Amino acid sequence: MATPTAQQINGALRGFDVLYGLELLDWSDTEARARVPVREELKQPAGLLHGGVYAAVAESLASLATALAVAAEGSTALGLSNSTSFLRPITEGVVHAYATRLHGGRTTWVWDVRFCDDADRLCAVTRMTIAVRPLRGEPARAPVA
Amino acid sequence: MATPTAQQINGALRGFDVLYGLELLDWSDTEARARVPVREELKQPAGLLHGGVYAAVAESLASLATALAVAAEGSTALGLSNSTSFLRPITEGVVHAYATRLHGGRTTWVWDVRFCDDADRLCAVTRMTIAVRPLRGEPARAPVA
Amino acid sequence: MATPTAQQINGALRGFDVLYGLELLDWSDTEARARVPVREELKQPAGLLHGGVYAAVAESLASLATALAVAAEGSTALGLSNSTSFLRPITEGVVHAYATRLHGGRTTWVWDVRFCDDADRLCAVTRMTIAVRPLRGEPARAPVA
Amino acid sequence: MATPTAQQINGALRGFDVLYGLELLDWSDTEARARVPVREELKQPAGLLHGGVYAAVAESLASLATALAVAAEGSTALGLSNSTSFLRPITEGVVHAYATRLHGGRTTWVWDVRFCDDADRLCAVTRMTIAVRPLRGEPARAPVA
Secondary structure, eight states: OOOOOHHHHHHHOOTHHHHHTOEEEEEOSSEEEEEEEOOGGGBOTTSSBOHHHHHHHHHHHHHHHHHHHHGGGTEEEEEEEEEEEEOSOOOSSEEEEEEEEEEEOSSEEEEEEEEEOTTOOEEEEEEEEEEEEEOOSSGGGSOOO | OOOOOHHHHHHHOOTHHHHHTOEEEEEOSSEEEEEEEOOGGGBOTTSSBOHHHHHHHHHHHHHHHHHHHHGGGTEEEEEEEEEEEEOSOOOSSEEEEEEEEEEEOSSEEEEEEEEEOTTOOEEEEEEEEEEEEEOOSSGGGSOOO | OOOOOHHHHHHHOOTHHHHHTOEEEEEOSSEEEEEEEOOGGGBOTTSSBOHHHHHHHHHHHHHHHHHHHHGGGTEEEEEEEEEEEEOSOOOSSEEEEEEEEEEEOSSEEEEEEEEEOTTOOEEEEEEEEEEEEEOOSSGGGSOOO | OOOOOHHHHHHHOOTHHHHHTOEEEEEOSSEEEEEEEOOGGGBOTTSSBOHHHHHHHHHHHHHHHHHHHHGGGTEEEEEEEEEEEEOSOOOSSEEEEEEEEEEEOSSEEEEEEEEEOTTOOEEEEEEEEEEEEEOOSSGGGSOOO
16 A cells, blocks of 8 residues: 555545644654644634644644554554643744654654744744554544553 | 623634634633533544644633733733643543643642543543743733743 | 552662652552652752652652552553642652542553642642553563553 | 853752762753663662653753853742653663753743663653742742742
């Protein structure tokens, strides 16, 4: 089976990733990149990009890259924890997300995700822990962990 | 100045909180409650409520309750960190969020936010750290921290 | 096999737990309590109880309670992540630790640990995530996760 | 005033850092390095380096480097949060710690600390958030945040 292209993945995005506007750029087992154009619908009351957007992008990038990597062995990926620190607000332009895998274990993968603005300033960082679990008949209703 | 009601606050929500559907129920300096109806637009590819939604709700609840509490002294509230653990997936119904303040310091407030499904099972938990900073002319463009 | 008493557990403590002075008070599958007397050897340069002591106590309490609970089914417990927030310094007396289980899953247990001083003021909080894994021949040299 | 050397800093270490054996190698405003020889007194019951040791080293490295950097402006540094993920156990040799500053704000500094074993394998990672606060008469007894 051929690896899907970023265009195919983006075409297959649905749900929340479409709602906030995730654009996947590329990915591998150890790196992934995406971006989200900032718009009014993504801001908090003071006019800054909402913290939940960073968390959502990190969650999707790390989960997607892990899931694509472990699918071949019949496993799936589920977020265990998402820890985001906010360093500098973004109010306009595009938020650029870079995910790097720190650890690819048998049952847990750990990723760092860095967020930069259009001037390439570091604005937020996320540590994502992803559980790798065997696929089952009804994974969606089973406890995550 | 009278304290705004939850209805007034909900009417004043805009941006991301409107996009994902935050419904604030009540709040004080030390507690806050909200809910979000689960819908297809809030899910990740496997059909579970997207992790970014929990993070967004926690961010908004803790930031809003802190901001309303410190506004009288001329301060504002900004998210410093958001650390969410995912315990059990939600696929339908309503996600119920309960925020409790652990610490109300001069420069930092810390909140715990618990998320339950309609059967009152604990599904996720967030620790939110909020910076309390003096209001300035152009806070939106200043570094957060 | 009888459940070990706190006295038996304390008598069996060794290594780092002995070095910093952990005193286990009681535990169950869902709660655990311990304390550590503050002394000069546990402080950082400014005279406050060192942040690493809180992290160590949380790690030990959550790991120990989980390990004792899952031993009967042939599993062991390993720390996956330790996230501690510091709220108020302690400079003397005893630090009192209270652990509460938030989630007891098949592969992951999540605990909250609260630290109070002798005046019962909340001084730090930890969220501990513990991996539950099958016991093997050489667990000590295998990757954690 | 001359910048203190690593030898001078190590000679001035006391309390917990001496107890577990911190050896500072070098530091600047944006990087810091240290190591700790593994010994029986630093282990948990299964024979692995105790998780609290990693947390303690990260806390000390980030606090020390920040404190030395902001002392000139009359400020001090206090740990706000310490979030450590455990990737691979260490049972012998030396643990090597590398701290990198992600953000140096007016009131908050954020550091990443990576821990490797003697084979240079990544074994743990910490995100440290340090509060920068004006020095006062009695900082040791004031609330951290």
